[in-house]
Amino acid sequence: MIEIIISLLLIIGTFFILSSSIGVLRFPDVYTRLHAATKSATLGVASIMIAAFLFMLFDANIVSGKLILGILFVLLTSPVSGHMISRAAHHSGVKLWEKSIKDDYETKLESIKKKT
Amino acid sequence: MALQILLNLIIAFMWMFLQESYTFSSFFAGYLIGIFLLFMLQRFIPDTFYMRRIWRFVRLILLFIKELILSNISIVKLVYKPNLDIQPGIFALPTDLTKNWEVTLLANLISLTPGTLSIAVSDDQSTIYIHALDIPDVEKEIQSIKETFEKAIMEVTR
Structure with a gap:
């Protein structure tokens, strides 16, 4: 029974990581790619870590706190890196995809530039 | 407390x-x-019962896990769609949160739920600029973030 749950979690995790890497290839610009890269991967990594935790718990009777901490740190660091990369890209002038409908940040930056 | x-x-x-x-x-x-x-x-005892605050914090985490799973499924759907008919864009989200760590938490939660990615915070911390994958209706998006995350964070801190 527990093996089925563990394998299901592993399959779901690898599926999310695979789809996020396909997303990186398919999406058109930096920002949409970051959506795929920083986030679907977190759920994938988290469910693989949970599967590893359950395996250690039921197979070897070890409560592995490191794996839980691993999930926590992935959840803590990945949004920060996504934020910084996208901000850096915007500041160095990477254009949005041509089908994007609006860019409030650009208009804000321009209005600041005009004032100074 | x-x-x-x-x-x-x-x-x-x-x-x-x-x-x-x-x-x-x-x-x-x-x-x-x-x-x-x-x-x-x-x-x-002075002050409200502190477990109530912890209970609200647990509720915030549960809400976050729910959003994480739901929106991951939606992004996976987008990845396997044969033609990309999405309308990405950057919109400004006005926020009522004032403290540094509240804004940080909100920005991180927004980043972690796929579909939205916080790009920058304005200098006076009143606005968060968010890149969204698909925003046909900006007002609705702003409303949904305000209803869920901002309300939950406010419940924890006040």
């Missing part, structure tokens, strides 16, 4: 000494008894 935690710890240690077993499990049992006592006596 600090006073209540201190009281709770004192009760837990007293329970440990009364039991004369100095293990983690008896400490934990004492802590649970302390929570129960504080709950019964909350009329006589």
Whole structure:
């Protein structure tokens, strides 16, 4: 029974990581790619870590706190890196995809530039 | 809040000494008894019961996990769609949160739920600029973020 749950979690995790890497290839610009890269991967990594935790718990009777901490740190660091990369890209002038409908940040930056 | 935690710890240690077993499990049992006592006596103790705040925090985490899973499924759907008919864009989200760490938490939660990615925070911390994968209706998106995350964060902090 527990093996089925563990394998299901592993399959779901690898599926999310695979789809996020396909997303990186398919999406058109930096920002949409970051959506795929920083986030679907977190759920994938988290469910693989949970599967590893359950395996250690039921197979070897070890409560592995490191794996839980691993999930926590992935959840803590990945949004920060996504934020910084996208901000850096915007500041160095990477254009949005041509089908994007609006860019409030650009208009804000321009209005600041005009004032100074 | 600090006073209540201190009281709770004192009760837990007293329970440990009364039991004369100095293990983690008896400490934990004492802590649970302390929570129960504080709950019964909350009329006589200043401030609101602090477990209520912790309960709200747990609810925030549960809400976050729910959003994480739901929106991951939606992004996977987008990845396998044969033609990309999405309308990405950057919109400004006005926020009522004021403290540094509240804004940080909100920006991180927005980033973690796929479909939205916080790009920048304005200098006076009143606006968060968010890149969204698909925004046919900006007002609706702003409303949904305000209803869920901002409300939950406010419940924890105030």
